[in-house]
Structures are given as structure tokens and as C-alpha cells.
Amino acid sequence: MRHLIIGNSAAGTAAAEAIRERDPAARVTMLSKDTAFFSRCQLHLVASGRRSSAKTRFVPRDWAQRHGIEVRLGVEVTGIDAHQKQVLCSNGEILPYDRLLLSTGASSLMPPIAGMEGPGVFGLRNLEDAEGICGQIMGCKNVVVIGAGLVGCELAEALIKASHTSVSIIEMAPYPLPLQLEQHTGARMRQLMGEHGINMICGDSVSAIERNAAGNPCAVALKSGRILSADLVVCAAGVRPNIDLFAPLGDIGRRGIPIDEGCRTSVTDIYAAGDVTESCDNTLGRVMPSAIWPAARRQGRVAGINMSGGSEALTDHTGLKTSAVLCGIPLVSLGPIFDLNPAWQKQIYEHTDSRGRLCTKVCYTQSDGSLAATVLWGDVSLAGLYAEAIVKKRSVGDLSPGIVPDYRLQAVG
Numbered sequence: 001m002r003h004l005i006i007g008n009s010a011a012g013t014a015a016a017e018a019i020r021e022r023d024p025a026a027r028v029t030m031l032s033k034d035t036a037f038f039s040r041c042q043l044h045l046v047a048s049g050r051r052s053s054a055k056t057r058f059v060p061r062d063w064a065q066r067h068g069i070e071v072r073l074g075v076e077v078t079g080i081d082a083h084q085k086q087v088l089c090s091n092g093e094i095l096p097y098d099r100l101l102l103s104t105g106a107s108s109l110m111p112p113i114a115g116m117e118g119p120g121v122f123g124l125r126n127l128e129d130a131e132g133i134c135g136q137i138m139g140c141k142n143v144v145v146i147g148a149g150l151v152g153c154e155l156a157e158a159l160i161k162a163s164h165t166s167v168s169i170i171e172m173a174p175y176p177l178p179l180q181l182e183q184h185t186g187a188r189m190r191q192l193m194g195e196h197g198i199n200m201i202c203g204d205s206v207s208a209i210e211r212n213a214a215g216n217p218c219a220v221a222l223k224s225g226r227i228l229s230a231d232l233v234v235c236a237a238g239v240r241p242n243i244d245l246f247a248p249l250g251d252i253g254r255r256g257i258p259i260d261e262g263c264r265t266s267v268t269d270i271y272a273a274g275d276v277t278e279s280c281d282n283t284l285g286r287v288m289p290s291a292i293w294p295a296a297r298r299q300g301r302v303a304g305i306n307m308s309g310g311s312e313a314l315t316d317h318t319g320l321k322t323s324a325v326l327c328g329i330p331l332v333s334l335g336p337i338f339d340l341n342p343a344w345q346k347q348i349y350e351h352t353d354s355r356g357r358l359c360t361k362v363c364y365t366q367s368d369g370s371l372a373a374t375v376l377w378g379d380v381s382l383a384g385l386y387a388e389a390i391v392k393k394r395s396v397g398d399l400s401p402g403i404v405p406d407y408r409l410q411a412v413g
């Protein structure tokens with residue numbers, strides 16, 4: 001059996017390992033236009049010069065050899081012939097397959113704003129982006145980051161820590177991390193980032209990037225009329241799935257390649273996993289992308305098992321889980337914080353921990369008492385239990401009667 005995997009990141013590597021576990025004799029070939037194995041989750045550290053590109057490698061040096069995977073890096077797949085069961089590569093090679101996995105991920109979304117194209121404006125998705133930012137940051141006075149999602153906030157914090165540059169973030173929502181935080185914690189994060197020296201501008205958006213005579217960015221114009229000096233701009237305004245290879249062949253959803261519980265696409269013997277897909281999120285019961293590393297690993301594993309003749313399904317699948325440490329605060333966000341049902345009851349619990357830090361839990365519960373969504377700020381020690389309660393639609397107390405996690409907290413809202 002010949003397995004071909006496109007992509008060498010979270011989903012692709014998990015699939016390759018799963019195939020090899022089940023089928024020692026299978027031929028497994030991995031193709032990627034990336035020239036290295038690297039964790040995208042660490043790109044903000046590379047961009048700020050705090051970590052070398054080499055240190056972001058997430059598989060051991062002998063990974064391919066150990067698993068018997070033929071890896072070809074720096075090779076772009078330019079087309080798929082699903083009838084002949086073969087792929088066409090940028091180097092002119094044509095490679096046959098019996099089973100194909102698309103784990104092509106996503107690319108930075110660069111909105112069509114005047115001045116967006118050209119030098120000095122970056123996305124943050126690849127090593128080249130991160131190395132490009134790093135190469136310019138030391139000569140910069142003003143950086144503007146578009147979008148205060150997780151990528152934008154982590155980058156802004158890393159840049160402010162590592163350089164003498166002023167850093168501004170522009171966010172359309174009224175507070176940063178609008179997908180992960182609600183009003184209470186969002187307002188607190190906005191203030192905290194300000195205290196850390198980041199110029200956080202919320203409720204506004206970029207209308208144009210202005211360039212000087214040399215063609216480099218010199219300012220960013222906002223819808224409100226404000227003008228910010230900027231000699232480097234990073235666009236962290238979301239991603240778009242890399243669906244182009246599959247689009248001529250099979251069904252494409254609103255936000256990715258639709259897959260079933262076994263990570264099968266609508267085309268026989270073609271599977272898909274990771275950020276390129278959309279699938280049913282068990283927390284929300286809705287089809288959506290699950291653009292986080294652990295979900296891509298899980299989908300890759302399920303795809304790999306099924307490609308090699310097994311029978312595995314995505315269960316308790318959700319991308320609505322974020323954990324991060326921002327401005328020194330551990331944070332966990334679980335469930336559809338960006339799409340709250342007004343019927344859910346909201347409670348905010350706060351306590352001060354032994355280090356004097358204010359810890360907050362924001363809990364949204366349904367009428368039957370089950371947990372629907374939560375934000376943990378500061379104390380994230382019970383995150384696993386909260387996550388399980390949300391996916392299983394239970395209350396935290398039901399799952400673990402021995403633990404009454406909020407007993408020592410004071411309900412403040």
C-alpha cells in the first residue's frame with residue numbers, strides 16, 4: 001500500500017506515525033513545501049529573536065528514519081489526478097498513491113487593504129515570515145500588528161520584550177482575544193497589555209498602509225481617522241485553509257474541506273486532517289474548523305489509522321480550547337466564548353492565590369446545570385476537568401464529586 005501525505009506539520013506527522021504503527025510494510029511518502037519540521041506555535045519567538053528556527057523543530061532528528069517515512073521537503077504539490085491516483089509536484093515528478101492525505105494547513109489571511117502588498121508587511125504562518133520579521137525588527141521604531149487574536153497578542157508581547165520598538169495592535173472587537181475572552185477578562189487583558197507597554201487599540205480597524213518613496217511602510221491609517229507611524233506591519237487577522245489542490249476534485253465547505261468522523265473527504269481514498277478541514281465540533285454540534293495543534297494531531301492520527309485499514313472515529317472533538325500564558329497570566333478558554341447563548345447563566349468567581357495574584361473563573365452554565373463555556377484566568381489547574389465537563393455536557397461537580405473547585409471562591413457576578 002502506497003500512502004502519500006501532503007504536509008509535514010501537526011496533522012501530517014501524526015498520520016504518518018499512525019500508519020507506520022499499524023502497517024510496518026506500507027510505503028509512506030511525505031511531501032512538503034516547507035523546508036524543515038517546525039512548530040508554528042513558536043513562530044512569535046523566532047520573529048522576536050528569542051528562539052532560533054532550529055529550536056522549533058518538534059520531531060527528533062531521526063524521526064523519518066525511525067518511522068521508515070520517505071520525507072521530501074521543499075517540494076510543492078501542484079495538482080492531484082484522483083482518477084489516475086497520482087500527484088504532480090513542482091519539480092515535475094509524478095507520484096502515485098493508493099491513499100492520499102491532505103494536511104496542507106492554512107495560510108495567513110491578508111485582507112485587501114491598500115498598501116498591504118510589498119516589503120515590510122508580513123503574515124505569521126511560516127518560518128520565512130518569522131525570520132523576515134526578525135531580520136527587520138532591530139532597525140524598527142514602530143511595529144503595527146493587525147489583529148489581537150492569539151497570534152497577534154503573543155507576537156506583540158514577544159516583540160515588546162525583545163526589542164526597543166514601540167508595538168501597537170489594532171483590533172476591531174472591543175477587547176483583545178475576542179474568540180477566547182468575554183467582556184470581564186477581555187477588559188482586564190486590554191489593561192494588562194497596556195501596562196506591559198503595548199499600545200492596544202480596540203474597536204478600530206486598518207483602512208490603509210501608507211508607504212514612503214522607497215516603497216516601505218511608513219504609517220497605518222485607521223478607519224477612525226487616526227494615523228500610526230509604522231515601519232513594519234504584521235497581519236495576524238486570521239487564516240484561510242489551503243484548499244486549492246482539492247477544490248477541483250470534491251466538496252468544499254464554507255471554511256475548509258469537509259471531513260466525516262473518519263477524516264474521509266468526499267473523494268474515495270483521499271483523506272484530510274488539520275487546519276485545512278472543517279468538521280463537526282462536538283461541543284457546539286456545528287461544522288467548523290478546529291485550528292489548534294492538538295486537534296490537528298488527533299485528526300491526523302484518526303486519518304492515518306483509517307488510511308491503513310483501521311476503523312477510528314473523531315470523538316469528543318473540539319477546537320474550542322485555547323491555553324496560553326500572556327503577560328505572565330496563564331489562561332485557558334474553553335467552549336464557544338465568541339458565540340454565547342444569552343440563556344446561559346454567567347458567574348464570575350475570584351480569589352487571590354498564594355502569590356497574591358487575582359485568579360478568575362468565568363463560568364457559563366445551561367439551565368440543567370451543565371457547563372457550556374469557561375474562561376480560567378491565573379489558576380488553570382483544573383482545566384482538564386472543565387474541558388471534560390463542557391464536552392460531556394455535565395457540571396464540574398458531577399464529574400468529580402470529590403472536587404468542588406469553586407468552594408473557596410467568591411461569586412462576584
Ligand SMILES: Cc1cc2nc3c(=O)[nH]c(=O)nc-3n(C[C@H](O)[C@H](O)[C@H](O)COP(=O)(O)OP(=O)(O)OC[C@H]3O[C@@H](n4cnc5c(N)ncnc54)[C@H](O)[C@@H]3O)c2cc1C
Pocket residue numbers: 006007008009010011012031032033034039040041042043044075076077078103104105106124125151242245273274275276290291292293294296323324
Ligand atoms: C504563530 C502561530 C501560533 C500558534 N499558536 C498555537 C498555540 O499556542 N496552540 C495551538 O494549539 N495552536 C497554535 N497555532 C495553530 C497551529 O499551529 C495549527 O493548528 C497547526 O499548525 C495545524 O497543523 P496542520 O498540520 O493542519 O497544518 P500546518 O501547520 O499549516 O502545515 C501545513 C503543511 O502543509 C504543507 N503544504 C501546504 N500546501 C502544500 C502543497 N501544495 N504542497 C506541499 N506541501 C504543502 C506546508 O508546507 C506545511 O508543512 C498557532 C499557529 C500560528 C501560525
